[in-house]
Amino acid sequence: MTRELAHLSDEALVALAARSEQTALAELYDRYGRPAYGLALRILRDEALAEDAVQDGFMAVWKTAARFAPERGKASTWILTIVHRRAVDVVRREQRRRADSLDVAPEQGGGAADDEAWLRLQRERVQAALRQLPDQQREALELAYYGGFTQSELAERLGQPIGTIKSRMFMGLARLRELLGDLAMEKTWTSTT
Amino acid sequence: MDVHDLTPAYALDALDAPERESYEAHLGHCERCREELAELSEAAAALAWAVDAPAPPDRLRARILQEAGAGRENVVPLRARRAWQGVAAVAACAAVGLGIWGATLSHSLDRERARASALAIVADPTARRADLSGGRGVVAVARDGRGVLVVRELPAAPAGKTYEAWVIPQGGRAVPAGTFAGGTSTAVVPLAARVTQGAVVAATIERTGGVAQPTSRPVLSART
Numbered sequence: 001m002t003r004e005l006a007h008l009s010d011e012a013l014v015a016l017a018a019r020s021e022q023t024a025l026a027e028l029y030d031r032y033g034r035p036a037y038g039l040a041l042r043i044l045r046d047e048a049l050a051e052d053a054v055q056d057g058f059m060a061v062w063k064t065a066a067r068f069a070p071e072r073g074k075a076s077t078w079i080l081t082i083v084h085r086r087a088v089d090v091v092r093r094e095q096r097r098r099a100d101s102l103d104v105a106p107e108q109g110g111g112a113a114d115d116e117a118w119l120r121l122q123r124e125r126v127q128a129a130l131r132q133l134p135d136q137q138r139e140a141l142e143l144a145y146y147g148g149f150t151q152s153e154l155a156e157r158l159g160q161p162i163g164t165i166k167s168r169m170f171m172g173l174a175r176l177r178e179l180l181g182d183l184a185m186e187k188t189w190t191s192t193t
Numbered sequence: 194m195d196v197h198d199l200t201p202a203y204a205l206d207a208l209d210a211p212e213r214e215s216y217e218a219h220l221g222h223c224e225r226c227r228e229e230l231a232e233l234s235e236a237a238a239a240l241a242w243a244v245d246a247p248a249p250p251d252r253l254r255a256r257i258l259q260e261a262g263a264g265r266e267n268v269v270p271l272r273a274r275r276a277w278q279g280v281a282a283v284a285a286c287a288a289v290g291l292g293i294w295g296a297t298l299s300h301s302l303d304r305e306r307a308r309a310s311a312l313a314i315v316a317d318p319t320a321r322r323a324d325l326s327g328g329r330g331v332v333a334v335a336r337d338g339r340g341v342l343v344v345r346e347l348p349a350a351p352a353g354k355t356y357e358a359w360v361i362p363q364g365g366r367a368v369p370a371g372t373f374a375g376g377t378s379t380a381v382v383p384l385a386a387r388v389t390q391g392a393v394v395a396a397t398i399e400r401t402g403g404v405a406q407p408t409s410r411p412v413l414s415a416r417t
Contacts, residue, residue: 006346006376006377006378007346007347007348007349007375007376007377008346009346019269020268020269021269022258022261022262022268022269023269025257025258025261026254026258029254029257029258030254030378031378033249033253033254033257034248034249035241035242035244036241037246037248037249037253038241038244038245038246038247039241039244039246041244041246041247042244042246047250050249051249051250051253051256054249054253054257055253055256055257055260058257058261059257059260059261062261072227072231073231073234073235074235076238077234077235077238080238080241081234081237081238083241084206084237084238084241085206088206113308113312113381114312114343114377114378114379114380114381115378115379117312117315117316117343117379117381118343118345118379119242120315120316121315121322121331121333121343122242123242123243123244123245124318125242126239126240126242126243127243129239130240130243141205141237141240142240144202144205144206144207145205145206145207145237145240146240146244148206149207150202150207150208150209150212151202151207151208152209154207166198166201166202169201169202169205169207170200170201170233172201173201173204173205173233173236173237174233174236176236176239176240177232177233177235177236177239180236180239
């Protein structure tokens with residue numbers, strides 16, 4: 001399939017989506033639909049619920065694109081945050097949360113081989129950074145982000161004071177950010193033409 | 194309770210509804226928290242990429258685009274591309290008829306083979322990796338020195354121009370390593386020159402066909 005907007009930055013695509021360019025929404029979905037769905041599925045463990053969360057999330061992107069503020073962060077962060085919020089709200093409502101790790105679904109194709117290669121690189125990189133975190137910090141991040149637990153629930157579950165949980169989450173995120181600091185995907189393309 | 198403390202939990206969506214509400218109210222007038230939240234949210238969102246999951250079904254994309262089209266007026270619809278695809282198909286048939294096909298085929302088979310081995314290097318956990326500065330992407334180098342450049346969202350090269358990859362060994366001159374077009378979401382470029390330890394891999398914009406030595410500043414580079 002031809003992706004005529006494939007060369008545009010995420011932020012430019014969001015600006016086009018704000019002007020009701022459907023092609024821009026399609027391109028954003030082609031870039032972030034896959035990680036968004038993987039995330040929703042990891043949290044919800046149900047394909048239909050995950051699809052609904054991603055659909056709701058992308059509709060929110062489409063409807064609120066005009067309010068996206070590039071100086072506040074990257075468009076990819078904004079999109080994944082929206083989908084994450086949808087999935088967490090559903091998992092709490094449905095009481096579906098489980099802390100056990102997901103049975104890893106076999107890797108399936110679906111995207112172009114080049115995009116698959118890129119996804120794999122990103123996955124390895126973030127997984128490697130996660131492995132470098134102290135166990136307790138990693139546990140706090142994973143239970144909160146993938147499990148949908150609130151910090152109070154985590155405190156209770158892990159038998160720790162809430163202050164300890166807060167500090168593990170803060171340290172974990174700060175360290176993760178440091179480890180991923182030079183992450184290629186953080187950098188914006190600087191045009192040279 | 195100090196509301197500033199809620200930033201990491203908010204970034205992870207780990208607040209209950211009342212806490213979330215009070216934090217969002219606070220955010221409106223706390224620049225420090227807005228800055229910290231921006232940083233921690235980037236780290237939190239990175240966790241989305243660590244999930245190993247199957248691709249979404251194609252129907253999800255269709256559902257989203259359909260709903261987007263239905264819900265708003267003045268939507269600029271997806272462009273119809275069938276006419277052009279038709280032209281391309283006709284051109285392909287004509288090429289077969291003219292006997293050009295054989296030459297193109299062997300060329301494209303070579304390309305396919307090079308691509309397959311490039312993808313294998315990217316997937317190789319023992320390959321060394323270096324992030325690109327100047328663009329989104331990485332260079333992956335297998336232990337035998339075969340390298341691959343992976344670039345995201347690279348604008349198409351201007352008319353009459355191409356991207357040209359270079360391998361610059363430490364203390365040495367730039368060695369041409371192949372040309373590529375850009376304009377795709379991901380470009381996987383097998384490097385035609387061996388990447389020695391510490392070499393810089395770079396790309397410049399050159400005239401179509403490529404040149405023997407770079408004539409412009411690199412648009413992206415990485416030290417391996």
